[in-house]
Amino acid sequence: MDCREFQDRLARYLEGALDAADFDAMVRHEAGCPACHRLASEGMTDARSAAPNAALTAEILRRTLGADCRQIELSLAAEIDGELPAVARARVAQHLAECVDCRALALALRRLPEAYRALPRLHAGAAFTRAVLARTQPARPGFLSVLRRMWQGSELLWEGAFVCSLLLTPIVGGPTQERAARLRVEWQQARPGLATALFSPERRQALRTDLAAAGNRTEAWILDLSAWAHRQLTTVWNGGASAPDSTRARAGGRNEGGDDELREP
Amino acid sequence: MRSDEELVQACQAGEGPAWEALIKRHQERMLNLAYQFTGDRDEAWDLAQEIFVRLYLRLDQYDPARPFRFWFSSLARHLCIDHYRSRRERQRLATVALEAADQIAAPGPSPEQHLARREERDRILAALDALSAISREAIVLKDLQEMTLEEIAQSLDLPIGTVKSRIFRARIELGRALLRQRRAGAVAGGGGGLP
Numbered sequence: 001m002d003c004r005e006f007q008d009r010l011a012r013y014l015e016g017a018l019d020a021a022d023f024d025a026m027v028r029h030e031a032g033c034p035a036c037h038r039l040a041s042e043g044m045t046d047a048r049s050a051a052p053n054a055a056l057t058a059e060i061l062r063r064t065l066g067a068d069c070r071q072i073e074l075s076l077a078a079e080i081d082g083e084l085p086a087v088a089r090a091r092v093a094q095h096l097a098e099c100v101d102c103r104a105l106a107l108a109l110r111r112l113p114e115a116y117r118a119l120p121r122l123h124a125g126a127a128f129t130r131a132v133l134a135r136t137q138p139a140r141p142g143f144l145s146v147l148r149r150m151w152q153g154s155e156l157l158w159e160g161a162f163v164c165s166l167l168l169t170p171i172v173g174g175p176t177q178e179r180a181a182r183l184r185v186e187w188q189q190a191r192p193g194l195a196t197a198l199f200s201p202e203r204r205q206a207l208r209t210d211l212a213a214a215g216n217r218t219e220a221w222i223l224d225l226s227a228w229a230h231r232q233l234t235t236v237w238n239g240g241a242s243a244p245d246s247t248r249a250r251a252g253g254r255n256e257g258g259d260d261e262l263r264e265p
Numbered sequence: 266m267r268s269d270e271e272l273v274q275a276c277q278a279g280e281g282p283a284w285e286a287l288i289k290r291h292q293e294r295m296l297n298l299a300y301q302f303t304g305d306r307d308e309a310w311d312l313a314q315e316i317f318v319r320l321y322l323r324l325d326q327y328d329p330a331r332p333f334r335f336w337f338s339s340l341a342r343h344l345c346i347d348h349y350r351s352r353r354e355r356q357r358l359a360t361v362a363l364e365a366a367d368q369i370a371a372p373g374p375s376p377e378q379h380l381a382r383r384e385e386r387d388r389i390l391a392a393l394d395a396l397s398a399i400s401r402e403a404i405v406l407k408d409l410q411e412m413t414l415e416e417i418a419q420s421l422d423l424p425i426g427t428v429k430s431r432i433f434r435a436r437i438e439l440g441r442a443l444l445r446q447r448r449a450g451a452v453a454g455g456g457g458g459l460p
Contacts, residue, residue, distance in 0.1 A: 073437045074433050074434075074437070076437075076440075077432070077433035077434070077436040077437050077440075078433055080408075080436060104444055105437070105440050105441065105444065108440040108441075108443045108444050108447075109436060109437075109440040111443075112408070112436065112439065112440065112443075113408075114385075115385060115388070115389040115392075115443070116389065116408055116409060118382055118385035118386040118388075118389055119300075119301065119386060119389060119390070119409065120300075120386070121297060122293075122296045122297055122300050122306065122309060123293065123296075124292035124293050124295075124296045124313070128288075128292050128296065128310070128313070128314070129285065129288050129289055129292060131314055132288050132292070132314055132317040132318070133284075133285060133288070135314060135317075135318050136284070136317065136318055136321040137281065137284070
């Protein structure tokens with residue numbers, strides 16, 4: 001709108017006879033053009049002096065209906081919801097015709113729905129769901145953590161078994177020299193061939209010689225290791241007396257004495 | 266389709282898919298609520314996640330006698346307001362100017378319209394930022410989240426008359442903030458704005 005159009009419509013503007021679109025256009029132009037704003041203000045003064053009855057009516061209405069700026073502002077805010085009664089609408093229109101500040105506020109408030117639409121709607125999508133789930137639910141255990149848990153479980157099992165054995169040993173009794181000898185005798189009586197194979201140093205020696213001759217060093221080494229473990233066990237079972245040939249057997253890799261046997265008391 | 270309350274009960278029983286369904290059902294609303302309070306996409310993303318984490322931690326405290334939607338809204342609103350207040354305090358201390366958030370692509374038919382839309386968005390965000398926490402809450406719940414007066418009253422635990430009054434005053438506050446911006450824009454641009 002230019003100044004000429006503004007001046008053409010000024011009379012109807014001051015009377016409040018314009019429709020909403022024209023009224024808004026007039027308010028915008030008046031707001032941006034100091035000359036037209038001055039003209040409108042003077043026009044309002046002239047209209048009041050020229051038509052004292054209209055000014056008097058407006059004044060009476062203002063005082064009787066209490067249409068001050070504060071109340072008009074609340075009405076303007078309610079107008080957005082479309083629940084302003086007809087009487088209140090008329091009061092607002094009358095007030096806006098003479099109050100520049102309220103006209104500007106009315107324009108700003110009437111534009112609010114449009115301003116709200118300028119705000120974008122964000123879309124969350126699957127990425128958001130994943131992000132929340134990651135923060136609220138524990139992660140699925142990986143292969144290593146499963147292995148670790150199994151190991152910890154079996155470790156606990158072993159510890160439990162050890163504790164049980166410690167508790168049971170005083171009750172049942174550990175393997176003593178006497179019991180070991182008795183076991184060997186019982187084995188020899190029941191299965192003489194197997195007992196001889198298990199406890200005979202000659203058999204071990206023969207096997208060791210065969211392996212050495214064949215150059216099978218790995219199996220010979222395993223046999224030595226087994227013999228050494230057997231001697232250690234025998235030593236413990238015999239009450240701490242070390243076997244006389246164990247050192248020699250370890251150093252020479254040979255097993256010539258009777259130290260593989262469970263000793264008699 | 267299961268109701269919110271049923272989903273919550275399933276969550277309380279440790280049913281993982283129910284929790285995922287609950288997130289999917291409310292994530293859009295919560296993300297936009299957070300955005301309307303923060304005005305920043307990244308902050309909104311983090312804040313909305315925080316809302317769901319808080320919900321997850323407090324699921325056991327949910328009283329089935331109360332509608333879940335209001336209970337959840339209330340929880341989210343408290344977090345948003347706390348965040349809004351702390352952000353304003355940070356801004357005040359650092360005297361940081363309003364950021365020109367320019368991450369949201371709004372594909373318009375022309376660059377001019379796109380620019381105008383961005384300017385309008387920045388204006389409304391700046392005006393919203395100028396509001397007090399209570400006024401912003403009223404605008405967000407009524408005008409942006411489009412909740413009814415009854416829903417807001419129930420969510421805030423206030424009489425409808427008080428809620429209405431808050432909304433009207435908030436709109437006036439917002440309208441004035443927009444006017445101030447336009448005046449400032451008119452001064453900077455050499456006229457053309459509102460008085």
